[in-house]
Amino acid sequence: MNAHRMDTTTARTATPRGTAQRHATRRKVTALVAGAVVGVLALSGCGRIGTAAGEGDAKFTLSETSPAPTKDINGFSWAMYAEPFSLDYAYAFDYPDNTILSNVCESLLRWNKDLTVSPGLATKVENPDPLHWVYTIRQGVKFHDETVMTADDVVASLRRHLDEKVGSFWASAFQNVESIDKTGEDQVTITLAKPDYTLNSALVGAPGVVESAKTLAKDGKDYGNSETGVNCTGPFKFDSWEAGESVNLSRFDDYWDPQLKAKAQHVSFKILTDASARINALQTGEIDGAFMIPSNAADILKANTDAGNLYFGRDTTVQSLVFTDLAGTFKDVRVRKALMMAINRPALIKAAEQGYARPTDALTTRNVWGAAKPATVDGAFKDLQPLDYNLQEARDLVKQAGATGKKVVFSTASLSAAFDIETRAIASAAKDIGLVPEIRTMSNDKYTTLFSDPEARKGTDLIITSWYLSSTEPLEMYSVLRTGDFSNYGGWTNAKYDDLVNEAIGTKDPDARAKLTAQAAKIASDDVVWGPLYETVTSMWLGKRITGADPSINYMYYPWAAQIGGR
Structure with a gap:
């Protein structure tokens, strides 16, 4: 995926047919610092979703939504930390792309704020046998x-992910798809080469987007760029894209869903790459809102209730170290484990994230395991290898591996204050255990290419990612670590792991599937393929003029801007 930038950034899967690129920058970057212990995110039921505690005090409360708007408005502005890579859904693989596109284009299924799934452009899904998924297409929807949208448009849109010439970043979601065909006036059938019970989970996002077949044919390779835009079915339509400045949308008055008819006539997404400039613009009211608030500004904004309100909500993101060269310094698992043990993660959360995160040994959050039984989920997380801070043991592991004095090239970008702190902390941790870190700082855009271009990663040993999942299916994460997967950046290979993941994908029962996934997760954890640092939380600022949006990671694939109106 060419679309994963950062600030605090995310994730996808393999390329089935081998040529699909993915700009998997879907991630953030981080590291750690020595220091005190901080914040734990404890989820609870009733009313609020939960709280995160910092040394006995509530650091923040997770909210379901913001107050309902009382009126329609002419428009509002929204801050973006980076420019989209593309508005072509086949390449929309990062926060900027999907934050905008979710309001313009829609998928067969909807991802709700509580991370459940409901009908979207498909009103019904059937699985008559293990090799067929049948979708009833909603009638009366206009581009x-x-x-008017038809089954032919659905077929044309989904088939693009199978086309090697397109090179969809989401091709791996269709890895087991044999064909996609119109099988009735309002019916589309996906035929599989082998059973795949993760396919539907992907169709809440970019893989399930429907575009006009005529538009796709007319615009060709120019589809989704700044000149052509897109022609979808969402509550907002594309107006203009001023490179480096803004992407502008206007309300689509013939939108099919009256419950989500936009309350604003216009939305302007302002591209502000400088974090300080973004925060200042939010406080002064120059910009009305934003997601992904830098952690070092959270306390300031939280206290400035005269200017607006800061909300926190559900997330599916884990900040991780990615070992991108398993043939070099990090070839020996002991060195990978040592670096993780040299990072004081609670201290990192306090220094870099101001306590707005939670330490974890997992590459997924618990809330993406919702289909499994609680005992299965508990077991999956309990069995993971703990990598607690232990500097002396870490030094011993490096010596045992014969890696003392070896160089580590750590590629990074100055995406935010947190990112800079994390970079220095990780480099310091490497040095503390006898490695020789070399930091390579690059532009935000160039950093993104590390997740999409193997050539760009040459000579790099380590990067950081904020990897979010676009569904409530943990296999979305663990499938990317299979042999040959495009996002398996270090080229790790483990036959037993591959077999478990592939078996899980073909397992219908959710709990049985989760148990197989848990076995695979333990293998990846034991081998420290990626190094999980902490879980993040969705953050959202609404200025004093606007309200109505939900602080949930579902904003990546749900028309959240349609909910925003005046206070």
């Missing part, structure tokens, strides 16, 4: 050019 922004006023033409």
Whole structure:
């Protein structure tokens, strides 16, 4: 995926047919610092979703939503930390792309704020046998050019992910798909080469987006760029894209869902790459809102209730170290484990994230395991290898591996204050255990290419990612670590792991599937393929003029801007 930038950034899967690129920058970057112990995110039921505690005091409360708006408005502005890579859903693989696109284009299924799934452009899904998924297509839906959506448009849209010439970043979601066909006036059938019970989970996002077949044919390779835009079915339509400045949308009055008819006539997404400039613009009211608030500004904004309100909500993101060269310094698992043990993660959370995160030994959050039984989920997390801070043991492991004095090239970017702190902390941790770190700082855009271009990663040993999942299916994460997967950046290979993941994908029962996934997760944990640092939380600022959006990671694939109106 060419679309994963950062600030605090995310994730996808393999390329089935081998040529699909993915700009998997979907991530953030972070590291750690020595220091005190901080914040634990404890989830609870009733009313609020939960709280995160910092040394006995509530650091923040997770909210389901913001107050309902009382009126329609002419428009509002929204801050973006980076420019989209593309508005073509086949390449929309990062926060900037999907934050905008979710309001313009829609998928067969919807991802709700509580991370459940409901009908979208498909009103019904059937699985008559293990090799067929049948979708009933919603009638009466119009594209922004006023033409009516048909099953032919659905077929054309989904088939792009199978086309090697397109090179969809989401091709791996369709890795087991044999064909996609119209099988009735309002029916589309996906035929599989072998059973795949993760396919539907992907269709809440970019893999399930429906675009006009005529538009796709007309715009060709220019589809989704700044000149052509897109022609989808969402509550907002594309107006303009001023490179480096803004992406502008306007309300689509013939939108099919009256419950999500936009309350604002216009939305302007302002590209502000400087974090300080973004925060200042939010406080002064120059910009009305934003997601992904830098942690070092959270306390300031939280206290400035005269200017607006800061909300926190559900997330599926884990900040991780990615070992991108398993043939070099990190070839020996002991060296990978040592670096993780040299990072004081509670201290890192306090220094870099101001306590707005939670330490974890997992590459997924618990809330993406919702289909499994609680005991299965508990076991999956309990069995993971703990990598608690232990500097002396870490030094011993490096010596045992014969890696003392070896160089580590750590590629990074100055994406935020937190990112800078993490970079220095990780480099310091490497040095403390006898490695020789070399930091390579690059532009935000160039950093993104590390997740999409193997050539760009040459000579790099270590990067950081904020890897979010786009569904409530943990296999979305663990499938990317299979042999040959495009996002298996270090080229790790383990036959037993591959077999477990592939078996899980073909297992219908959710709990049985989760148990197989848990076995695979333990193998990846024991081998420290990636190094999990902490879980993050979705953050959202709404200025004093606006309200109505939900602080949930579902904003990546749900028309959240349609909910925003005046206070």
